[in-house]
Amino acid sequence: MSDVTATSGRGFWDNSGGRSGLAAWIFSTDHKRIGLMYFWSIVIFFLVGVMLGLLIRLELIAPGVNFLGAQRYNATFTLHGVIMIFLFIIPGVPAAFGNLVMPIQIGAEDVAFPRLNLASFWFYAIGATLALVSLFTAGGAPDTGWTFYVPFSTRTTTNVSLAVFAVFILGFSGILTGMNFLTTVHRLRAPGMTWTRLPLFTWSLYATAWVQVLATPVLAITLVLIMAERLVGTGLFDPASGGDPIMYQHLFWIYSHPAVYIMILPAMGVISDIIPVFARKPVFGYKAIAISSIAIAAAGSLVWGHHMFTSGMSDMAVLVFSLLTFIVAIPSAIKVFNWVSTLYKGSIRLDPPMVYALSFVLLFSIGGLGGLILGAPGTDVHVHDTYFVVGHFHYVMFGGTGFAFFAAMHYWLPKYYGRTYNKKVALWAWGLMFIGFNFLYMPMQILGMQGMPRRYYDYVPKFADLNLLATISSWVLAAGLLLMFANVFYGLFRGKPFGTNPWGGASLEWTATATPPLLENFTEEPIVTHGPYDFKQAGVRADD
Amino acid sequence: MTEQHKDYTGAKLGMWLFLFTELILFGGLFILYGVYLNRYPQEFITGGGELNVWFGGGNTLVLLTSSLTVAMSISALQRGNRSLCVKLLVATIAMALLFLVNKYFEWSAKIHHGIYPGAPSLQEGPPGESVFFGLYYLTTGLHGLHVLIGAGILTWVMFLVRSGKVNGDDFVTLENAGLYWHLVDLIWIFLFPLYYLVL
Numbered sequence: 001m002s003d004v005t006a007t008s009g010r011g012f013w014d015n016s017g018g019r020s021g022l023a024a025w026i027f028s029t030d031h032k033r034i035g036l037m038y039f040w041s042i043v044i045f046f047l048v049g050v051m052l053g054l055l056i057r058l059e060l061i062a063p064g065v066n067f068l069g070a071q072r073y074n075a076t077f078t079l080h081g082v083i084m085i086f087l088f089i090i091p092g093v094p095a096a097f098g099n100l101v102m103p104i105q106i107g108a109e110d111v112a113f114p115r116l117n118l119a120s121f122w123f124y125a126i127g128a129t130l131a132l133v134s135l136f137t138a139g140g141a142p143d144t145g146w147t148f149y150v151p152f153s154t155r156t157t158t159n160v161s162l163a164v165f166a167v168f169i170l171g172f173s174g175i176l177t178g179m180n181f182l183t184t185v186h187r188l189r190a191p192g193m194t195w196t197r198l199p200l201f202t203w204s205l206y207a208t209a210w211v212q213v214l215a216t217p218v219l220a221i222t223l224v225l226i227m228a229e230r231l232v233g234t235g236l237f238d239p240a241s242g243g244d245p246i247m248y249q250h251l252f253w254i255y256s257h258p259a260v261y262i263m264i265l266p267a268m269g270v271i272s273d274i275i276p277v278f279a280r281k282p283v284f285g286y287k288a289i290a291i292s293s294i295a296i297a298a299a300g301s302l303v304w305g306h307h308m309f310t311s312g313m314s315d316m317a318v319l320v321f322s323l324l325t326f327i328v329a330i331p332s333a334i335k336v337f338n339w340v341s342t343l344y345k346g347s348i349r350l351d352p353p354m355v356y357a358l359s360f361v362l363l364f365s366i367g368g369l370g371g372l373i374l375g376a377p378g379t380d381v382h383v384h385d386t387y388f389v390v391g392h393f394h395y396v397m398f399g400g401t402g403f404a405f406f407a408a409m410h411y412w413l414p415k416y417y418g419r420t421y422n423k424k425v426a427l428w429a430w431g432l433m434f435i436g437f438n439f440l441y442m443p444m445q446i447l448g449m450q451g452m453p454r455r456y457y458d459y460v461p462k463f464a465d466l467n468l469l470a471t472i473s474s475w476v477l478a479a480g481l482l483l484m485f486a487n488v489f490y491g492l493f494r495g496k497p498f499g500t501n502p503w504g505g506a507s508l509e510w511t512a513t514a515t516p517p518l519l520e521n522f523t524e525e526p527i528v529t530h531g532p533y534d535f536k537q538a539g540v541r542a543d544d
Numbered sequence: 545m546t547e548q549h550k551d552y553t554g555a556k557l558g559m560w561l562f563l564f565t566e567l568i569l570f571g572g573l574f575i576l577y578g579v580y581l582n583r584y585p586q587e588f589i590t591g592g593g594e595l596n597v598w599f600g601g602g603n604t605l606v607l608l609t610s611s612l613t614v615a616m617s618i619s620a621l622q623r624g625n626r627s628l629c630v631k632l633l634v635a636t637i638a639m640a641l642l643f644l645v646n647k648y649f650e651w652s653a654k655i656h657h658g659i660y661p662g663a664p665s666l667q668e669g670p671p672g673e674s675v676f677f678g679l680y681y682l683t684t685g686l687h688g689l690h691v692l693i694g695a696g697i698l699t700w701v702m703f704l705v706r707s708g709k710v711n712g713d714d715f716v717t718l719e720n721a722g723l724y725w726h727l728v729d730l731i732w733i734f735l736f737p738l739y740y741l742v743l
Contacts, residue, residue, distance in 0.1 A: 112554045179561040187554040217565040221572035224686070233662035234678035236576060241678070242587075242671025247579060251572055 010418060011516035026122075029114035030519060032416060034121050035099030039413075042096055043485070045087040045128065050478060052080035057440075057474040059457050060467050073457035074143035075158070079135065081146030082163065086170050087128055089401050090259060093266035094212075095124070095177055097408045098205045100416060102181065104509040105199045107190025107528060109520040112183035120176040127170035134162035145455060147256070150237040150248045154229040161230050168223045171216045174262070178212030181205055190508070192528035199507045199532040200289050204269025207293035211258045211265070215301065219255035222248065246311055253304035261300040263397060264364075265293055267404030268335055271357045273532075274411055275339050277505045278354035279346030280542070282533040285338040292331035299328045309380045318377045325375035332368055336361060349542065351503070352426035356407035359434055363399025367392055370445065385455075388448025391441045399437060409488060414498040415509065418516045421491025429484035436477030443470045504542030507532040511540060552716050559720040563727050566690075570731050573683045577738060580679065584672025591676035592743020594659070599650040600740035603643050604732065610639035611729040614698070614722045624712045626705060633702040636725065640695035647688050651681075680739055687731055694728045697721050 012032050016024035025033055055076050059068040068076060103111055111117050135141040138159040144152055153160050185198070185206045198206075225248070228234045235241030237248045276283040283289065305313060305321030313321075339361055348354070370392035373379045383389065414420035443466040448454075452463045459467065501510040509517075512526040530537040581588050617632035654677075658665040661681055666674040701721040704710040710717050 112551065113558060116558075175562075175565050179558050179565075182561055183554050183558045186557060187551055213561050213565055214568060217568035218572050221569050225572075225682070228661070228678075228682055234682055235661065235667075235674050236580075236678050236682070240671075241667060241674040242580075242584065243675055243678075244579075244583075247576060251575070254572075 011514055012519045013516060015519040027118070029110070029118050031099045031103050031110050031114065031117060032517060034117055035096055035101075036416065037121055038091060038099060038124070039096040039409075041125065041128065042088055042092050045083050046092075047485075049080055049084040049088055050481060052076050052083065054474055054478055056080060057471040060459070061471040062468065063459055063461050063464055065457065068457060070457050071143065074145075074455075075135075075141035077455060078142050078145050082131060082142070082167070084397075085146050085259075085263075086167055087131065089263045089397055090170075090174060091124060091177075092263075092401060092405045093270060093408060094181075094205055094208055094262070095120070095173075097201075097270065097405075097412060098177070098181060098266060101412055101509055102202050102205050103184060103188070104513055104517060104521050105202050105507050105532070106185060106188060107193050107508050107512070107522070107526045108184060108188035109522070111180050112187055113180050116176055117180055120173045120180070123169055123173035123176065127166045127168075127173060130166035130169060131163060134159045134166060138162065147252060148223075148226060149252075150226070150229065150245045153226055154237065161227055164223045164226050168220055168227075171220050171223070174212045175216045178209040178216070181209040182213065185209075190526050190528055194528075196287065196290075197528055197531050198290070200272035200283065200286070200293075201266070201269035203290040204265045204272070204293045207297040208262050208265045210294075211262050211297050211301070215255045215258035215262070218251060219259070222251040222255065225251070246308070246313070249308050249311055250304070253307045257304040257307065258297075258301045260397070261296055263401045265296060267360070267401040268293070270404045270408045270411070271339060271360050272335070273505075273507070274353050274357040274407055275342050276533045277503050277535075277542075278349045278351060278357070279343050280349070280504070280535060281342055281346040282531070282535070283338070284341035284344075285334070286531070286533070288334050289338050292334045295331040296328060299324065299331065303328055303375075306375050306380070309377050310384050322375055322377050326372065329368070329372060329375075336365055336368075350427075351410075352421075352423055352430065353407050353411035353503070355427060355430050356403050356410060359430070360400060360403045360407060363395055363403060363437070367395025367397075367399055370395060383448050385453055386448035387444040387452045387454055390454050391444030391448060394441045394444070399441070406484065411503065412509070413488065413492060414495075416516050417492040418498055419492055419495040420498040420502075421488045421495055425487040426484065429480050429487060432480030432483060433477055434480075436473045436475070436480055439473035440470050440477055443467070443473075499543060501540055502543040504535065504540045506530070506535045506538035506540050511538055550714065550716075555716045555720060559723050563723060566727055566731075570683070570686070573679065573686070574734070574738075577679055577683070580672070580675050584670075584675060587670050587672025588676050589743050591673050591680070592739060594654075595680070595740050595743075596650060596653070597740050599646060600736050603646050604736050606639050606643050606646070607729045607732050610636045610643075611726055613639070614725045618715065618719055618722050621705060621710070621712055621715050621718060626708070626711070629705055629718075630702055633698055633705065637695050637698050637702070640691050640698070643691055644688060644695075647684065647691075651684075683735060683739070687728070687735060690728045690731070694721075694725050697724060 012030060017028055017030070019027055025037055028034065055068065056073070059066050059073050059076075099111070099117070103109070139157040140159060142156070142158045142160045142163045144156060144158075144160060148160065148164060153164075185202060189198075225234070225236060229237060236243045237245050239245065272283060272289050303321055303325045305317055306325045309318050309321075370388070374383065374389065374392060410421070410426060447463055447466050450463065452459055498515055500513075500515045503510065505511070508526055508528070513521055613632045613636045617629045617636065620629040620632060654660065659677055660666075661678050666677060698721055701710060701718050704717060
């Protein structure tokens with residue numbers, strides 16, 4: 001594979017399509033440039049979301065009104081939720097790293113519809129802008145929580161209509177990306193890239209894309225209904241005119257529960273790609289991991305009712321949704337066991353991507369097991385709407401998807417810049433984050449068990465100690481995040497050169513492309529002769 | 545760069561996926577219809593009785609015919625008859641506009657009788673009726689919007705056909721526009737009986 005190491009200059013960076021400056025980016029249909037635009041926008045919104053999260057913790061540092069007060073607290077947690085969910089976690093791994101990596105992994109020059117891909121990014125940018133505009137116009141920042149529950153969302157005087165419209169536009173972006181990725185995986189695989197030779201990251205994106213395409217339209221119609229409710233008063237969710245607010249909850253969760261699989265599946269794909277490379281062993285149970293992605297996507301579409309156990313649904317519905325929820329745990333556990341089995345007798349290298357990936361497995365398992373407590377109707381009634389839910393959600397979403405995003409960042413991003421970060425600093429940053437993370441969210445789970453409700457700016461004094469601990473830990477976590485980003489970003493622009501395949505990966509993005517990859521990725525169409533984790537057959541080794 | 549990578553099957557696949565999303569978008573409204581029909585059968589029957597079958601039936605006829613003309617326009621282009629293709633597309637677009645004009649008169653008659661979302665007469669009546677008409681306006685309104693978008697797309701494709709960019713060898717854009725138009729038609733085929741006939 002020495003022919004690909006002969007790189008001329010800076011790969012796709014040298015080829016700006018005849019445009020210069022900003023135009024070389026915002027009009028580029030190159031999947032790598034689009035991926036990087038997503039990455040940087042997503043990181044910026046993530047940091048804004050982190051600031052809002054820190055503000056929430058600051059208000060909760062002690063009982064009583066501290067910094068924000070009730071109304072601003074409501075607006076802050078709504079924004080934190082909307083930004084983190086719709087602008088960071090949902091597009092995070094699939095839009096940023098999916099665009100950067102997936103076409104190369106399957107041996108394609110680009111995605112199936114490059115211009116549509118650019119349009120997706122524009123929709124993302126427009127949606128994000130509208131979301132920001134909604135904060136400062138009309139009635140001010142929405143205060144409904146990210147779920148926009150009726151009847152409050154149809155009555156509040158804050159700027160819900162615009163925020164909802166922004167999310168609608170963001171949904172478009174997701175649908176178009178999903179369609180694009182599905183078509184790409186079906187149509188543009190290189191010769192020899194059979195379905196059982198697809199890297200597991202691509203498999204997970206494929207499953208995710210189906211969820212995006214099939215679930216997002218339900219969100220779209222739900223948001224249209226809120227807008228209609230606010231603008232013309234159709235009354236479909238208003239009991240006074242015969243509507244039923246519970247129907248809103250059903251429609252909302254028909255999308256929003258599958259949406260958590262849009263968030264977690266690509267993250268699992270990242271982990272499935274990283275662990276074998278750093279354990280120097282072919283992944284254990286390739287087919288089981290690939291099929292479990294599809295199984296999670298399918299089963300996960302049928303469990304939305306577990307968000308509504310206390311809404312007054314019939315007991316029969318509660319039991320059915322609970323059973324289906326437990327079924328989702330099976331494919332999730334299959335993945336965890338396969339990752340652990342891959343590690344068994346591996347020759348493990350604790351490089352930064354691997355450390356982030358391993359902490360994903362631990363944190364996701366803690367969060368996932370907490371999910372079973374919430375999925376059982378009996379225990380759910382006790383912890384419903386408490387801090388246990390907040391803790392659980394952050395364990396799976398931040399400890400899961402967030403850490404996978406960081407793992408992907410440490411694993412793939414240097415490939416696209418040709419320079420890399422300092423490994424030691426990356427590990428220190430991970431240590432800070434890991435400690436801060438657990439001492440922030442574990443207290444939340446305990447507080448929830450003790451009965452502290454979520455979404456209030458105040459609490460009774462007996463919860464003070466653990467809240468103080470959580471707030472202090474939020475600073476440790478933030479310090480770790482800052483150190484991690486500073487180290488990676490400095491490294492990408494000023495760091496040591498990054499070779500073609502320093503991690504010793506066997507999938508095409510490592511074996512068949514230059515660093516940084518060229519425009520249209522390959523000098524000639526690759527012919528695939530082995531699986532993505534057959535390190536011996538690929539003849540690859542990690543650099544020391 | 546994108547021109548040299550024409551992939552007929554890929555383009556069709558992408559379009560079909562998009563059509564799924566449209567079906568599911570309307571699916572949300574059909575779910576609400578099912579649930580509320582189950583809850584307020586009597587009010588739905590009363591509400592459905594007030595809809596004018598002639599307007600609905602006329603529009604069904606118009607849309608079905610327009611589906612025929614768009615399908616014929618594709619065949620015409622495949623056989624190399626560009627001017628016939630353009631004529632058939634113009635006919636399709638004209639029927640789309642006729643549909644909307646028809647809808648306009650139907651809606652304004654209803655609104656004239658004080659039946660519109662949030663109308664006082666509805667709010668005083670039984671709750672189920674206001675839900676029925678809320679759904680009726682939302683569903684037919686969203687469908688009308690799709691008719692408008694479809695007409696826009698067909699107009700755009702018609703210009704592409706006229707300029708020769710879409711032609712007998714490369715007609716997937718026209719075919720996809722036709723698919724979209726059939727979808728708009730198909731949704732109406734379900735809307736019409738649900739609101740005008742079965743109640």
